[in-house]
Amino acid sequence: MKRLRRFLHTPEAIAGAFILALLLVMALTAPLFFPGDPQAIAGPALLPPFQDWSLPLGTDRLGRDVLAELFHGARTSLAVGLAAAAAALLIGAVVGTLAGFAGGLVDEALMRITDAFQTVPSFLLALAFVSIIGPSLGVVVAAIALSAWTGPARVARAEVLSIRERDCVAGARVIGMHPLEIAFREVLPNALPPVLALSSVIVAAAILTEAALSFLGLGDPNRVTWGGMIAEGRAVLRTAPLLSIVPGVALMLTVLGVYLAGEGVVESTAVRRSLS
Amino acid sequence: MTALLSIRDLRIAYRRDGIEVPALKGVSLDMEAGERLAIIGESGSGKSTLALAVAGLLARGSEIDGTINWKIPKSQAPHSFALPSVLPDISPTRGEISSSAAGSPPATPAVGETDRDSSISPQVGEMSGRTEGGAVERQPFHLHDRPLLLGRDIGFVFQDPSSSLDPVMPIGKQIAEVARTHLDLTWREAYAKAKTLLQRVRLPDPDSALHAYPHQLSGGQKQRVAIAAAIAAGPKILIADEATSALDTIVQAEIVALIRRLVSEDGMTLIFISHDIALAASLADRIAVLRRGELIELGETSQIVNAPQQAYTRALLDAHLGLDAEPQLDRQGTSA
């Protein structure tokens, strides 16, 4: 409770939390408000918004309900963004901890692999990965995670290098704890805060990457995505610009919300640290 | 006998997670000019809080009540300074200060009523992290007459010289900066002064030490530099807050000898904060014993050591493990 109050300390954090909450409600209530397939034809094609109250945001080129697509798109964006970020943080934290804690040859090998991943533009990597394996939700998540884990790995390694020298690691060694247990039970949890501080950036980037992949037609074809909606709307950009603008604004607000909420979390933990 | 420093019913509390934690619960004491006072106590006794309050270095957000009055003998007329107005957010307590000061002995005029009072500003505390030994670059808020200034009137030596010295500034410059700021010297004069100071604190090879960085020095040498910076502006009061606790015994003895020499050469008033009663007794004329925020005993060193009035003081003396007496430890296992 106290933590929440401290988190909601700044107006930025409140705005971010509000946007994210809205997005979450959209994602969770999508099957309730819009049961059935959002890609099914719901009415006449290219119905402008606010004409028919059963289709408040109108329909697209194929007569699909834009509001339903928007709600279901939120599901995809959020799911892919969170899953990819979680996977990237997990891979990064594990690789960084192993490299930093083991040192020597293991460190060298792992960090050169990290370098290799970092030198390839991350979007290109995701693009190549999806084009080779084929677009499905799982592959998209894996592709995004694969292009985003290097940052967390570097941060985790740097943190582990300093924690490794602390007495608590020496203390764990003295009682005969296995090095892997020391690495993942004693060191990793203490190295996490700065790594987790990256999560908002990674979630935001993952949502954008997913949208970009969908825009290029490399998203999961069985799911509505905001990127896909923008791509759809592109064909009728002159006659019905809102078809691209609405999902675009949704995308922008989402990324903004993630950033602001992330800032709020970092701020509140920073305050807590300076207090203790 | 007029007091240089007069503390009346000083109460300080810190706020932590919205809870008020008392650090000092009504401490009153007087100090005379040229006196060496040791304040001893264990962790949580409030001894460092008292030192910081006297120097005007308390952290933002501390609740302060009571008075700290100074009379600086250097100036002609006796001046009185209200220190508890350390923070803007507690400035409403100024009213309380003057009213409580009105009840204090006539030697200390009511603070709110004199036009000569001034206060140490909170900026002093903010600056202390970067500039060493209480060097201050900013001026206090209220410049009525002659404010009591940390760095110029009070030199402060912290426990850990590694964190009080600027790691990326040559030590000569750190000392010269203090001298230049407070003594209106040119850089050239300030550097000459810094070199003299390094000689006074017996740093080997002061010429090259001027250009050395803190990491090139040992712990004891860094503390010598910190002391040099603290006395650079020729303060009348030197406050040493656990200044030797992080050092080994040999270096501790050297630093204590250095402080003793400098204090007597310059006629400074010394406030020596320590947890070590034997160390305090070796340096101080009087000892104040703090426990859990309260001043439980104050007296001449010989009286405190030989005839302590309080059981707690006696326990502190008994717990000392020196080389002179039999250690009062249970070696034979008569109790389990």
Added chain:
Amino acid sequence: MSVLAVTNLTKRYHRGGKPFAAVDEVSFDVGPAETLALAGPSGSGKSTIARLVLRLIEPDAGRIDFEGANFLALSGAALRARRARLQMVFQDPLAAFNPRATVARVLDDPLRIHGIAPRSERPHRIAALLERVGLDTGLAARAIHEISGGQRQRVAIARAIATRPSLIVLDEAVSALDVSVRGQILELLLDLQRQERIAYLFISHDLGVIRAVADRVVILDAGRIAESGDARAVIADPQSAVGKALVAAMPKLIRNRP
């Protein structure tokens, strides 16, 4: 037969490109239930020796025999198992424990790692350990950062004795404590030594403390042994320059006792 025998132990570091020996051909031994103190100014190498003996760092030369076997020959699982017999208490227990841990977890780890007690029995063992070091058993659920410094050092001692060691290295273990607490901790250590026959390698810069608890003392200077012998005899009449300096530097408290 000694519990620990150290022969010609050497550890070199590089400082400013030049190699220097932090520990230089140091030899000593510790007998069963004996307290050997290592004293010396900072930089004399005493803490490096502690870490070498515990194999937290590896020596460049020399030999360490623990309980009659070559301790430096062990590695991996064999070394970890052997560590049960050779424990350490650090100066700052807050830094030596995972700050997120509870007292119970800190004490549970050695019992679990060395298979000393099955899971169901461990809470009883933990309670017994807490009682042994004079702590309330209710403390088990508390977080390490919530308890006082003296309590924390008692927990550190409980953790060290959990695996029934024959030697505990105490690295400035009482230096950061308040004097009143320090006396109690020293008494606890002496009591444990009598009851459990534990030997101590007691590292301190404080000759007053060493005189109160140690049987023998080794005085170090710049990585080398300056002198050694019976603790009281050496402190009463030091022969080496550094020994004399250490004795002279101790603050004297001259009390006219009634």
